[in-house]
């Protein structure tokens with residue numbers, strides 16, 4: 001009886017046990033009759049149990065195996081068995097049927113899984129993906145997505161704003177990385193910076209709007225990489241994660257690469273201030289002033305000095321809302337690493353980009369698995385007579401305490417969470433106030449100006 005009981009053990013073991021129980025020489029007609037008799041008896045017992053609404057552990061298990069139910073139904077049966085309770089015949093019968101159906105469904109789903117490059121649901125392939133027709137894309141965004149293909153960038157240069165991102169992006173585009181198309185009179189810099197995730201008006205157009213800008217990248221002359229280099233994305237990790245995650249059903253994590261360049265935060269602020277004063281000077285009175293330019297303006301429209309801006313606007317905004325400040329790198333990077341995985345993010349130092357650009361290019365090439373050639377141009381320098389090339393002690397005293405702790409936090413985070421293996425390790429401490437143009441120029445801010453070269457050190 002023991003041997004016979006082995007026969008109705010879990011299916012994975014059944015063949016082996018049959019062989020052990022009935023060696024070829026002993027496997028007589030009589031033995032076969034025994035087996036058949038056992039099958040019939042068990043079936044009768046089962047039938048009886050189902051009509052008497054009682055199931056015990058052993059009969060349930062044996063029936064499960066004998067009638068070929070799936071492993072999951074075995075698990076289901078053994079779960080039931082721990083209760084050793086009564087079930088209605090109809091509910092037990094139904095469970096069994098459902099299990100068969102489940103298995104069928106599972107099998108069907110398995111065969112429906114993408115197997116070729118033409119069937120790319122959930123897979124980003126050279127940036128081109130197809131999307132599930134039922135997905136809702138974008139937090140708070142309610143348009144239904146149709147079955148057309150989505151084409152999303154597979155490299156994002158997420159910042160930091162004013163950290164040499166134009167130079168890096170230009171070099172990548174020059175080497176054949178695909179850039180966005182612009183439509184309907186959009187400014188040309190939208191080719192590099194699509195501003196989909198950071199500008200609400202564009203974001204609420206939906207992911208198709210974004211994809212549309214990259215569709216040409218996925219044609220016959222398909223490029224290996226598609227890049228969006230919007231440096232304000234540094235602040236939008238969650239939005240980007242959610243959109244990619246929903247559009248690609250989690251598959252993006254294996255393909256999306258993120259690059260970020262970090263610049264000493266006070267120099268970055270100076271550069272951003274210069275950027276805005278430069279552009280404001282080019283505007284005429286009828287031009288619309290972008291929201292992000294307003295905080296360097298007094299209410300009467302005149303531009304405040306960098307000292308004034310540092311001591312009032314910047315100090316207040318960084319203190320009250322640090323996550324809205326790009327220079328609080330540690331917090332932004334923690335969020336990106338958390339959502340995307342640290343190894344998917346290449347963190348570059350602006351100081352290296354400036355002093356050893358070939359080393360920075362080597363890192364990018366290693367990260368992307370490419371052999372892109374050439375050098376970085378000087379891009380987006382915004383040269384003008386009014387450009388601040390140094391800052392006053394007053395501004396420095398206002399800003400240094402705001403960033404000091406956060407810089408330490410950044411070094412610690414990068415030390416404790418190493419990135420991809422080609423990244424600088426340890427990440428170098430920022431050089432004190434490194435403005436991109438070394439020559440000394442006009443100081444818009446009042447107070448004693450420090451000599452750039454004399455003050456250079458690390459913070």
Ligand SMILES: Nc1ncnc2c1ncn2[C@@H]1O[C@H](COP(=O)(O)OS(=O)(=O)O)[C@@H](OP(=O)(O)O)[C@H]1O
Nearest residue numbers: 161162163164165166167271377378379380381436
């Ligand atoms: N090749 C190279 N190496 C190092 N630094 C460079 C390079 N090209 C441009 N720059 C300096 O980078 C600053 C502009 O950064 P971004 O291009 O990221 O600006 S933007 O956010 O896209 O507007 C801007 O800095 P500032 O001059 O201090 O404003 C540029 O001068």
